[in-house]
Amino acid sequence: MAAAEFDIPEIKDDIEVPKLREGVMAHAKTFLAPKPVQDFMGYPHELADDWKESALEKMGDLLGKYRSLKVFLDACVHCGACTDKCHYYLGTSDPKNMPVARQDLMRQVYRRYFTTAGKLFPKLVGAKDLTKDVLNDWYNYYYQCSECRRCSVFCPYGIDTAEITMAGREILNHVGMGQKYSNEILGKVQKIGNNLGLPGPALLDTLEGLEEDIEADTGVAVKMPLDVKGAEVLLVTPSADFFSEPHVESLIGYAKVFHAAGTSWTLSTHASEAGNFGLFNGNYETMRKVAMRIRDAALELGVKRIVVGECGHAWRVAYSFWNTLTGIGYGGNDPFSIELQKQLDPNYPQPQHICELTNDLIKSGKIKVDPSKNDDLIVTYHDSCNVARASRMGTEPGGQFTIPRELIQSVVNNFHNMADDTIYESTFCCGGGGGLLTDDLMEVRVKGALPRVTALNNVVKEHQVNFMATICAICKAQFTKVLPKYGFDMSMVGGVHQLVAKAIILDVPAQAD
């Protein structure tokens, strides 16, 4: 079935703040999850007669469990500072894509049923009844938010619309409106082990094929070990790295780095997915279940270090949440944490990002690189949203910006940043994150990418940039699909370890006579 046609926005010289056009994205609606998918997740698949009471009950439950939700729904003063900060508003001009308005879809209902002013004087304070129309608006607009947190940088109180979106999706799931895309993936990762549904034997086959390719290409027998007990490092990477392009080039890069450093490592069939869509759905228990696979694999394989590959939201979950959810990290003094902590090497942060690992190895001279191998490229770097605004690398705040750039600039001679107000903490989401990377949301994805595309276009014009590096599997998939629609070549998107793979110096075995 052909997707509905829509106009590709025109790229201008600067990112413009459009005048609002009400309802212009009211038609965008991601496919609902069918019964079997919802059943597996423990959710209904359609609204019951008491859906409203059920929704309000769930809202009350979440308000009691999450301080963020409670404070954010109370603290907004409608100042409007956030209104021009969301890439989905900038790309679509639908006012419900302004962060405050997206939050208000829930805040209006919260005020009506949970606050004095909303119960007594609803019209005065903009409180609204929870009706089917409102619920549909929630479904519509909570899947036009990529949970990128850009709005939280600019709000005077740090209100993070992502927290509201997550709660919104959890309530929607609870009453029977689930998203097919995210919920199917969550089914796959729990049943098979990764988001792509790639079973163990297929993964083994893929890795063996890649080993052959690398050896044919470089003359060096670089390995991609799987399920090796006693390896030093467990690498957990997004499953897209196993066979999507350009992702697999980064996987090859990781393997080459471990080989050059002489570090023993392994992948795991049980933990063959770094990604955790439980984050997007705002369901703590689901996010924990998915994350526990990593802990289980680490204990089973007896590894000393856990390293995460190039994935944005996965790094957020790994860096910010794994210690909480699964005890991967330090500082816990309960039996659950200590069981894993005593196995891990305290000389390394747990978990560690592959960029931290590789950057350390290059800086200390333990691996050698030749940046001239990438001289055909003029490179820029796209800060993925979850990495930028929900994580850290290294020991100092902001390491998540400097470490990837340091790494890139050690393997590449020509590098230019995009405009200051589009990078670092102000980076624009690729437009495909947070559960939106599905064809049924293509219009949202294309329009949401406009701000980033505008910034990229400017460095292409000014510096002839021909490669945009990024460390997120979703960004790579989104950009390779969406950039061509704007007239760019899909091969200009790639990973940082893709660049490392080209520049790294591997010892070539002596040729037999």
Added chain:
Amino acid sequence: MIYAGMFYLATLLLVGGVAYKIFDYSRTPAPLVIPTTPAPTTQAGVVYRMAKEVIVFESLFKSNKWIWVFGWMFHFGLLLVLLRHLRYFTEPVWFWVGIVQPFGKYASIMMVAGLAGLLARRFLVDRVRYISTPSDYLMLVLLIVIGLSGMTMTFVAHTDIVALKEFFMGLMYFDVQPVPQDPVLLVHLALVALLMLIFPISKLLHAPGVFFSPTRNQADNPREHRHVAAWAARLDQNN
């Protein structure tokens, strides 16, 4: 008598209401580490970050210079005005409150100008107009009328501040005195009582709320320190 009752009630609702909300926020868990990064990695860093937000509105400055200018003028003007008002509640008047007097007087202009700018934005900018509820406009109008009525008494037609101080000191020591019958004063006081009353049930809760915002008050050290909420820790026991 009516005004005495009004202020006792308003004070009770303000203090009780805000205390309740603070209690409620502090007992609601923040189960995940979610500071907006880049974020400080230590508690001291968090205190510094929060101080920058509250004193110079750091995030707002990054976000929108107009809202920052008007918002900061209003809040800082309000602070100086309130400090000047302390003269009605202490005897003798504290030394530094005496010094604040002229600053508080002219800060009232800055305060009302800031409010006027914020109100204008609600009319003039389409994105702000879209999100503004009747209470958003009325809150600004309420504050402006409080400010203008106060300024009228300071700059245009002085009121009997001696009797006024006797009234407020009387309330504080439960020895109720009559309130001066100046109409501008009565409007000013009634509106202030209304403001106190609605504080804990309105968006003015952003004042205590900001200190509880997890995106600003958490330290970014999840790898080094295990942060787990009580309700979530129970899940560990099942493993």
